[in-house]
Amino acid sequence: MASIRQNAYSELLPDFRNMAVMARVLVAVNVAALTGTLYATPALGPALERFVYAAAFLEPLLLIELMVLYAVSPFFPRFTYWQGAAAIVGLTCVLAAMYHAAVRSVAGGDAMPSIVRTLLLAIVVAASLLAYFRLHSKAFSPALAEARLQALQARIRPHFLFNSLNAVLALIRRDPKRAERTLEDLADLFRTLMADARQFVRLADEVQLLERYAEIEHLRLADRLRVTWQLDAAPLDALLPPMVLQPLLENAIYHGVEPGTGVGDVLVRIERRGERVHAAIENPHLEQGGQRAGNRMALDNIRERLALFFDAEARLETRIANGRYRVEIEIPYRRA
Amino acid sequence: MIRVFIADDEGPARERLKELLEDIAGEVPTELAGEAANGVEALERLPASNAQVLLLDIRMPGMDGLELARHVTALENAPAVVFVTAHDKHAVEAFDLNALDYLLKPVRAARLAAALKKAINVGAPQRENLARAAGGPREYLSVAERNRIVLVPVRDILFLRAEQKYVTVRTKAREHLIEESLIALEREFTGTDLPYPFVRIHRNCLVARAAIRGFERTGGGEEEAHWQVVLDGVPERLPVSRRQWPTVRELIAERP
Numbered sequence: 218m219a220s221i222r223q224n225a226y227s228e229l230l231p232d233f234r235n236m237a238v239m240a241r242v243l244v245a246v247n248v249a250a251l252t253g254t255l256y257a258t259p260a261l262g263p264a265l266e267r268f269v270y271a272a273a274f275l276e277p278l279l280l281i282e283l284m285v286l287y288a289v290s291p292f293f294p295r296f297t298y299w300q301g302a303a304a305i306v307g308l309t310c311v312l313a314a315m316y317h318a319a320v321r322s323v324a325g326g327d328a329m330p331s332i333v334r335t336l337l338l339a340i341v342v343a344a345s346l347l348a349y350f351r352l353h354s355k356a357f358s359p360a361l362a363e364a365r366l367q368a369l370q371a372r373i374r375p376h377f378l379f380n381s382l383n384a385v386l387a388l389i390r391r392d393p394k395r396a397e398r399t400l401e402d403l404a405d406l407f408r409t410l411m412a413d414a415r416q417f418v419r420l421a422d423e424v425q426l427l428e429r430y431a432e433i434e435h436l437r438l439a440d441r442l443r444v445t446w447q448l449d450a451a452p453l454d455a456l457l458p459p460m461v462l463q464p465l466l467e468n469a470i471y472h473g474v475e476p477g478t479g480v481g482d483v484l485v486r487i488e489r490r491g492e493r494v495h496a497a498i499e500n501p502h503l504e505q506g507g508q509r510a511g512n513r514m515a516l517d518n519i520r521e522r523l524a525l526f527f528d529a530e531a532r533l534e535t536r537i538a539n540g541r542y543r544v545e546i547e548i549p550y551r552r553a
Numbered sequence: 554m555i556r557v558f559i560a561d562d563e564g565p566a567r568e569r570l571k572e573l574l575e576d577i578a579g580e581v582p583t584e585l586a587g588e589a590a591n592g593v594e595a596l597e598r599l600p601a602s603n604a605q606v607l608l609l610d611i612r613m614p615g616m617d618g619l620e621l622a623r624h625v626t627a628l629e630n631a632p633a634v635v636f637v638t639a640h641d642k643h644a645v646e647a648f649d650l651n652a653l654d655y656l657l658k659p660v661r662a663a664r665l666a667a668a669l670k671k672a673i674n675v676g677a678p679q680r681e682n683l684a685r686a687a688g689g690p691r692e693y694l695s696v697a698e699r700n701r702i703v704l705v706p707v708r709d710i711l712f713l714r715a716e717q718k719y720v721t722v723r724t725k726a727r728e729h730l731i732e733e734s735l736i737a738l739e740r741e742f743t744g745t746d747l748p749y750p751f752v753r754i755h756r757n758c759l760v761a762r763a764a765i766r767g768f769e770r771t772g773g774g775e776e777e778a779h780w781q782v783v784l785d786g787v788p789e790r791l792p793v794s795r796r797q798w799p800t801v802r803e804l805i806a807e808r809p
Contacts, residue, residue: 240662249693262684277559309737331804374614374640375639375640376640376641379639379640379658379659380563380566380639380658382571382658382659383563383565383566383569383659383660384563384565384566385567385637386570386659387565387566387568388565390572391568436565437563437564437565437566438563439564441562475562475614476614478591478593478614478615496655
């Protein structure tokens with residue numbers, strides 16, 4: 218899903234219709250002017266006087282500039298960041314030049330600094346403010362990443378929840394012990410699901426979760442589901458993001474076992490390969506339309522979460538061969 | 554006593570429904586007419602079961618509940634249908650729109666009792682309503698033969714030809730007659746994104762695109778020349794009408 222990959226977020230131009238942005242611009246420009254006059258004039262009194270003089274020149278230009286930016290800001294999303302930034306600097310120059318000329322015609326040329334100086338100052342101030350806003354949005358992007366992570370947190374299908382509850386209801390009278398165990402498994406599953414999406418979990422815990430999940434599915438599907446576990450070489454102390462493997466197993470059963478009339482063989486293999494943890498989940502590939510979209514979305518979701526945790530160091534691949542559908546994940550081996 | 558048939562692929566779900574039927578026996582007396590774990594099995598067992606109400610899960614392997622319900626209507630004494638689903642937003646919306654009754658899993662005893670009473674009064678669902686609710690083409694056409702339903706897989710069908718009152722369904726092995734309108738069949742099976750698309754070659758005929766081997770030109774001289782479809786596996790030739798020829802030719806040219 219391309220829409221989730223919004224790297225563009227940190228590359229957005231400031232929103233000139235946002236009051237906070239306008240206030241920051243006003244304060245920053247005035248502080249710059251004050252600093253400039255304090256530096257240029259040794260005594261405090263005359264310096265303040267000069268600042269007031271400068272502000273009288275500066276403030277109207279600043280307000281006009283902000284109003285113009287307010288008016289044109291809806292067009293910015295059409296441009297790339299750098300095009301937009303160039304447009305803003307250019308606009309500032311044009312406005313400054315026009316303003317300069319207007320003031321000169323009213324106040325007379327003698328009191329005025331040269332136009333080159335005005336333009337240079339305008340460019341420097343506009344560029345530094347743009348740089349400031351860029352840094353600012355970059356600094357805040359971890360918050361965005363976190364929000365994305367929360368939004369991407371795996372969800373168990375409602376289909377599974379309601380069918381499982383129904384299966385438990387069927388058990389309560391005939392086999393209360395098993396009903397109890399199933400509810401405990403469900404509770405564990407949902408506890409993990411609602412846990413903090415940012416915290417790594419131990420592979421041992423994730424494997425236990427997989428087994429509990431498979432147990433519940435087994436109750437519903439009985440002989441139609443056969444899961445083979447190959448976990449002897451699994452590094453149980455490895456750390457991985459939560460709920461990465463469970464959705465894969467859920468997908469395998471939802472797409473590879475439930476729609477089939479025969480027995481569905483699912484394979485779960487986790488092993489350490491040098492400094493990497495490798496997991497593969499395999500299920501029968503059934504020729505069934507209409508379900509691919511859901512599957513791809515779940516995979517994109519996991520891929521995205523792996524990227525947020527491991528950047529480019531994680532890998533997720535799918536393969537269809539010999540009537541089997543196979544998902545493979547590889548992540549760096551990090552010990553608990 | 555209402556005779557109830559249960560079709561659900563999950564054993565525990567069938568058990569649960571049976572338990573509930575016992576629980577409400579005081580209010581709505583029922584007896585179990587039969588049960589099945591998938592659509593094909595249900596179609597085999599239903600005709601002899603004399604079921605009056607079919608409790609039907611939507612998501613089943615092989616054939617889903619919605620398609621099953623459409624074939625069941627071909628039966629002489631078709632049962633009323635109450636769909637049962639855990640969570641299927643699209644299906645539920647379609648049911649609401651097309652006056653079809655459904656229960657949500659886990660099912661409540663009171664809801665089940667109400668649904669059974671209503672179903673007995675309403676009777677078998679309208680075929681058109683089921684077709685509209687299904688949203689996609691069927692995988693089989695069904696032929697009611699005496700007291701059983703013969704399923705003809707759509708992928709095996711070579712062509713569909715309208716006769717007087719019926720439509721002939723031709724497969725490599727044999728012919729069947731079904732009571733459906735060619736116009737409705739065309740609507741269902743001629744989309745280009747379908748797994749087994751058909752194409753209209755004549756006012757009275759739809760041909761499976763995959764079954765077309767080629768074309769033959771006949772006539773000429775006195776008689777006006779026209780094209781005929783040559784089919785895979787059967788000797789019949791099917792005339793292409795002048796009106797349909799450009800469309801047919803274009804479709805075939807697109808074929809990989």
